[in-house]
Amino acid sequence: MALRVVSSLLVGLLLLHTWGAWADVQVNMEDKVEVVLGETAQITCMFTSDDGIGAMIIQWFYVTRSSEKVRIYYQDTTTNIVDRGTPFTDRISMNGSIAAGEMVLTIRNVVLEDELEIICLVKSLTDGTAEGRTKLRVFEAPNLPTIEAVQTGLSVSDEEPSKIGTCEVKNGYPKPNVTWYRNNTPLRSIAAELSVVSSTTTESSGLYSVKSQLNMKVVKEDKDAEFYCEVTYFVPGATRMTETSRINVTVYYPHDAVNIWVESPVGKIKEGDKLKVHCEGNGNSPSSVFTITHANSGSSWDTNMLELFNVSRLNKGVYECESFDPEFIVDSPVTHNTSVFVHYLDAAVVKPEETMQVQQGEQLQATCNALSSLQTNTVWFKDGEGVSNGHSLIINNVTFDTSGIYECVVTVPEIDGMSTSSTLNVNVAGPPQIMEKDSDIETSDKSVQLECHARGYPAPEMEWTTSDGKVTKTTPTETEGGFHSVFTVQVSSNITAVCQASNKYGSDAVTFNIKAKSNGVIIAVIIICILLLAILGAVLYFLYKKGKICGRSGKQDLTKGKSSKDNIVVEMKSDNTEEAILLGVNGEKQPPNDQ
Template sequence: MYLTLPLQDVFTNTLYLQSCLLLCVLVSALETVTSKYGDTIEIPCNNGRVVEAEVTFVKWKYDKDGNILVKHRDQNATVSNDVNYKNRVSIKDFGLVITQVAMADQRTFTCMVVVEEDILEYPVQLAIYKVPSQPQITNLTTVMAIGKPTTLAQCHSEGANPAANITWFKNKTPLVTDGAAIKIITNVDVDEETGLSTTTSTLEYTAVKGDIDAKFTCQVQHIKSANMDSSPLVFTVNYPTEKVNLQVVSQGPFKEGDNVTLKCTADGNPPPSSYNFFINGEEKTVDSSMYTLTSVTRENTGEYKCSLVDNEDIVASIPITVEYLDVVLSSTGKIVKKLGESLEMTVDVKASGAPQTSWKKGNTKLNSLPKFHKLTYSDSGVYECIVSMAGLKKTQTFELVVEGSPVIKNLIKARGEGMTKVLKCAAEGFPKPTVQWSVNGSNVSLNDLLLNGLSSHPVVVFPLSPVVHKDEYSDQTILAVCIVVGLMLAVLAIGLAYWLYMKKFRQGSWKTGEKEDGSAEESKKLEENQSQKADV
């Protein structure tokens, strides 16, 4: 299908198209010069391609009717009285020089040149730019609540041309208005006097729990400067408590008499200022997160809880065990028993766990609980029962004393240095016996027992002597008596009776040819004599 137009309309449309094409060519060919706000700028005439010899007249003007200056050949330039330029312009090589460039100078300037009989015009567009100021944060809030839209801050940058752009970031990721959680409002205001722009951006944000410790920044962007970032902004994020936690601050395990401190914490922000503690089933409201149990006993063993004051359904619990250890011996202190009697000790242990028990006699460790079927003197001593468990340790002691008449265990002779002999007498009893030696009726010290083998001594028996141990030596006869003196008067009576018996029947003598050590027969006779004395 074809559209038919009248011939006149076709001609009119053709002229209109030609005019548009000419205007487009002129606009696209318009030279542009850029200057920084406040600087001095030189606008060239025909980009400096003017031959001075051919020029008779140059005139600079702006827009349509604004005259700035005129210069004739071989004359100084004449500046017009235009208030906008009379004190700020000059001419240099036909170029227009403007000082203290302002936003009002952002317009088209035309250089009109008269050469011979022709007039030429060269229009130039002057563009002014100004770098914006650093980003400034105002109307800053410090707290935002989860799920609640909050105006966090305003970021603005002043004195720019063209106007600066502002972008918000969270953890270096740009924020974009989504109409729900993020809302960014940007305004540009132009100063009437300077013509410079101030850009202001307001961030409204709805926080989530993941925004804790998030860093927000605003960035100013401009075509004539590098991007400029504000200092990071960190906001406090408030959110309700969803969970509480109960922990024991004190170091365990716990024993009776210890203090036990509990601490209740919540995951909300801000945290609660008070909590409910449930102690042995009893509710206690405390204006603190801490609660201390003082001097705990085994009755304090159990489960403990804490909760929010206004919501006891949000609760936490923890078990606490108070360790205890009780040790009771069947007998303690000093226990006195007779020689040959029996003794059985028992120990009663009550504990919250599995204890370990050990026994010692003095510094010697025993394998088990001491049991005595027939007490001997060697059983006497201090016994210690040690029971330990979970940091607890209890010790119980008793002292066993075995009493009985003094008994000479044996009388032994041994070879000394040279021709000397050494006699040894071993005795036991409680109270502790006193041992005394006598040679030929004279008391001697231990050194006097080293006898010269060349001497001979008659046999002498003393009334107090319970036993005479005899032996023969070659070339000599020695009589030695070992007397054991007890603390009881009965010992004196026994010794006197024995002396009368020996005087009536016989006196002992040392026989020749016996071995150096006392024979088994002599030891047996010695024990029989001691038994007879004990029976008297």
């Protein structure tokens, strides 16, 4: 802190803020004291005198804005008085002592109006007088600054500078300073090109708010520029800085180049695809109009995105994009073009067409071709299995197994899903062949259903002949493997049935020998069995009556109850006397009346 000294010893020299009255009193004070709004300020007054400092009068004053001196404090060796009715009356106090040669004025709760010049006046007993002056400076840091960009687009064709945005910083003291930047470069006013308009508002609190507006003629490069504000403000003993966030503005400018390309499909285009052609310029303008023109057909569309569905080879050719903007004047239209080729694959053509006939044992020859803009691959299929590769189908020594439907599939290997197909129905001509063999059938049924399968071309006629002289023609059913005929034979005795298939090339037959099983034999066997059972029953009954079975004699009373001893009687006959000896369970002879 700079100290200014006023001394009566320095004749003719006045130092700033320190006055002497050719006395022997010296007063030293700080040039300035800085304090934050609302805090406490301390102002020191140091003094000396050649007469000593025992009896001195100290008075404190402030200088009004109209340069008047108003006392706020008085002190001598016996008295100290705070003057009433001043802005400082209730907020000041004094520390230190005259004897020490140092007095400190304390001002509490500093307000903006305290930013004044404070005077310390010292008077000695010999009327030597001197004073010192200190400027009290008050500071308040502002709120964080804000920035707001213009919401509308700015055109490079505007003749006057356009508003870019506004910065505002509020409630600072002293007044903050605002500086605009573009991409880290400070901006200065340029006549007819750039201007910064600032306004300052003194709030009711006495603090300052500053609003700054940037106006500028934009160019194309400003579309990517970043604008922001730097705010410089003061605090006790220092200068500080803060920045706003960064903003961009929308800049409208004309196209000086356009580009057109096929957005989809990616890669080669084939018939049936959805074609999307996109046109885009390097400018930026809401009034721009794009036109896409197809040179081959002369068709045009006012759009920057052309969509064509189910395209064909007629859609190939050059597509040109042109940009027009009524807001900007250009010397010539801005155009660009691209070429589109639509690949195609025509329907497969099989020769001979649809159906062909070939003699059994001969060679089958057929071709399949499809016109395409790209290389193709051909495969022949029969019943879902590949039978030949290439455009030609050749089969030697054909048989009936060769007959059927052949599918020719033509694909384009370079493009997935690009394929076509056609079919060929092959008939192998020859005499019929019956699939069944001669067979013998035994049955006891009254009727038998016979089946006969034949193949051949042309379709054979099928008839059934039985050994009893009956001839029956049937209408065969065509199957996947040939022809099928069903015939029902009535069976009352042995009979023979012949199935014959014939066409103009020959015939084939199969014989079924049916043997009838008689039902009378079974009936006879059943009767014999019944008779045998009847005879057996009679014999058993006779033996029973004669006592030959069941452990009883024929004379035994069947109704007689068992004896109390439960005797078992056994009849025994001698070979010589035929005399029956009856023995009891204990081997005792029984009397005859027990028989």
